Amino acid sequence: MNLLVIDDDDINIFIIKKIVEKTGYDAKMVAKTNGQLAIDYLKDLQQNDISFPDLILIDINMPVLNGWEFLEVYEKLGILQDSDMYMLSSSVYENDIEKAKTYKTVKGFISKPLSIERLIELFEGKV
Template sequence: MKEVEFAENIIVYNNGQEAVDGLKEIIKEKGTLPDVIFLDLNMPIMNGWEFLEEYENCSYDISKKTNIYIISSSVDPRDLERVKQYNKVDSYILKPITPDDLGKIFGSKTK
């Protein structure tokens, strides 16, 4: 991300529960939600699928569109099919993420 100067501010959460709690805190403090969320499916405590359920069922008024990109090493067709069930997921990117992948995302953010 640094190589392509993807973002000025990057917040890293180590698991899905930290991410949910962090986003709720941002909303509570009336802060700015991230433009992009990179979501790993395989995380401890709360995995990516559980995070998506929590995020999609969030009762907070989220007027800002946050782009969510699943980042995973899974090529399981069931995972690829399951992603389609989530309206808020923009794309599924296979690990490792490359500068070219980030460039494509950055380009789509500015359009």
């Protein structure tokens, strides 16, 4: 199981890493602190024919390239990979939840904090 977390908050990344460890799944987690770094990472995987993440969790508010901008660039790249993408945000705005539904690559919206149970559900959807 390969997981990509796109979030600029080191504490959130640390918490998600600990949650991944507690799931019992053999999961490799990579974190990128903004959308541009994530795009560069995914392009590199594609160009070098390396396995794509099974699951991508995307924060909304980040510097350089935020979550929405990341999705715009990602969808324009036309990457045809079977990664499950979820917005993972502390936003409580209904318009963010609705906006997430407008992207064909986004499977859902998860409010922070991420729980062990929810991550296990996401992993089980990919097994």
